[in-house]
Amino acid sequence: MSQTPQEPAAAIDSSGSTGRTSVPEHPRFAKPQRVAFVQSAWHREVVEECRTAFLAEIEARHIAHAQVDVFEVPGSFEIPLHVQLLAKTRRYTAIVAAGLVIDDEYVAETVIKALMEVQLRTEVPVFSAVVTPQQFSETEANLDFFRKHFATKGVEVAEACANTLLSLERLRGQVAAGIV
Secondary structure (H helix, E strand, O other): OOOOOOOEEEEEOOOOOEEEEEEEOOOOOOOOOOEEEEEEOOOHHHHHHHHHHHHHHHHHOOOOHHHEEEEEEOOHHHHHHHHHHHHHOOOOOEEEEEEEOOOOHHHHHHHHHHHHHHHHHHOOOEEEEEEOOOOOOOOHHHHHHHHHHHHHHHHHHHHHHHHHHHHHHHHHHHHHOOOO
16 A cells, blocks of 8 residues: 655645645544553663654654653663563554664664564564664763754654554554455
8 A cells, every 4th residue: 555645734824825834734543542662771861862752743643642651671672572561461552662772783683673573473563763873982972963863763763653553554444344
């Protein structure tokens, strides 16, 4: 099923002519959505930027803060087990994971692979904002760069989450109706 981007809503300016606003209207869900956000406490001051940006963007996409439960784990390696337990509850329509893995591609690869396995096993979509930088130092300039990077990741993961939930909602409706 192909999806087309939403056109920005038309607006009337003070001269009475219509123009385009820069804020698109996001589609609404037919059913309530509930999202779990699992974040690593390791480098909390960086990772929390992802959560903050995610919450703002997901609310713009019609999933309120009250519909998002936040969980914190010690590090990224602990994320998959928490995600799996949350997915098994069937309480959540999606789960987002956020963490920072420094200098350990094995851990990052293991975490991402485990998140994919949870998603396929449980049919609960799992989204990753687990980042492994090539280079990381604890200088203020580098920390500031990664705070901004995680804020961008938060917006991107919220967009992916909302779009996937909308797509799954449509697909499940089509399956139930015998269309697919």
